[in-house]
Amino acid sequence: DAGITQSPRYKITETGRQVTLMCHQTWSHSYMFWYRQDLGHGLRLIYYSAAADITDKGEVPDGYVVSRSKTENFPLTLESATRSQTSVYFCASSDFGGSDTQYFGPGTRLTVL
Amino acid sequence: ILNVEQSPQSLHVQEGDSTNFTCSFPSSNFYALHWYRWETAKSPEALFVMTLNGDEKKKGRISATLNTKEGYSYLYIKGSQPEDSATYLCALNYGGSQGNLIFGKGTKLSVKP
Numbered sequence: 001d002a003g004i005t006q007s008p009r010y011k012i013t014e015t016g017r018q019v020t021l022m023c024h025q026t027w028s029h030s031y032m033f034w035y036r037q038d039l040g041h042g043l044r045l046i047y048y049s050a051a052a053d054i055t056d057k058g059e060v061p062d063g064y065v066v067s068r069s070k071t072e073n074f075p076l077t078l079e080s081a082t083r084s085q086t087s088v089y090f091c092a093s094s095d096f097g098g099s100d101t102q103y104f105g106p107g108t109r110l111t112v113l
Numbered sequence: 114i115l116n117v118e119q120s121p122q123s124l125h126v127q128e129g130d131s132t133n134f135t136c137s138f139p140s141s142n143f144y145a146l147h148w149y150r151w152e153t154a155k156s157p158e159a160l161f162v163m164t165l166n167g168d169e170k171k172k173g174r175i176s177a178t179l180n181t182k183e184g185y186s187y188l189y190i191k192g193s194q195p196e197d198s199a200t201y202l203c204a205l206n207y208g209g210s211q212g213n214l215i216f217g218k219g220t221k222l223s224v225k226p
Contacts, residue, residue, distance in 0.1 A: 041218070042202070042217060042219055043216040048213050058213060059215075097206075098145050098206045098208065099144065099162055099164050100162070101162055102159070104156035104158075106156050107156055
């Protein structure tokens with residue numbers, strides 16, 4: 001299917017476990033982003049990528065790792081999950097930076113017990 | 114970290130009312146301003162991207178204006194309908210060609226039939 005997809009949609013894990021959230025887009029957009037949504041904070045940028053093999057930190061990168069070996073995929077890994085990482089995670093993509101619209105995936109709801 | 118402020122935090126109107134809300138940002142750092150509409154349990158959808166001082170954009174009953182000199186944007190909804198109920202997000206790009214956005218916390222609009 002065309003567009004931007006995320007998997008899994010829901011995930012429950014335990015403190016200390018490694019978790020990887022997947023994001024895939026079919027538009028060949030250059031830019032991809034990971035956000036987390038928490039009550040009282042709105043959407044906060046975790047990491048972004050301007051192209052394959054180029055990634056950069058956002059506002060809240062601690063505890064997360066990203067990679068972008070292929071343009072269409074941008075996985076987000078929680079190396080050792082903590083309860084504070086319980087959140088809804090959104091992936092987004094855009095063709096250009098700055099003034100270009102970002103298109104969001106459906107989100108992954110992650111619960112860390 | 115630059116602050117993007119949205120007001121009011123929430124708004125309750127009757128069907129047929131017109132309404133507006135505000136996004137404020139530091140005027141000294143500006144590249145583009147985005148408005149998104151975010152329905153509960155869905156992902157944010159782009160409404161407008163605005164880059165020039167004095168920009169006005171319109172999509173159906175929704176319109177937006179931008180004042181980069183004083184650092185604000187208004188979103189207007191004419192004749193609100195229940196299907197307009199959503200959270201309206203403002204996001205600022207301050208990094209030029211870099212894609213990353215700083216989001217406000219949103220204005221949650223509820224339209225009663």
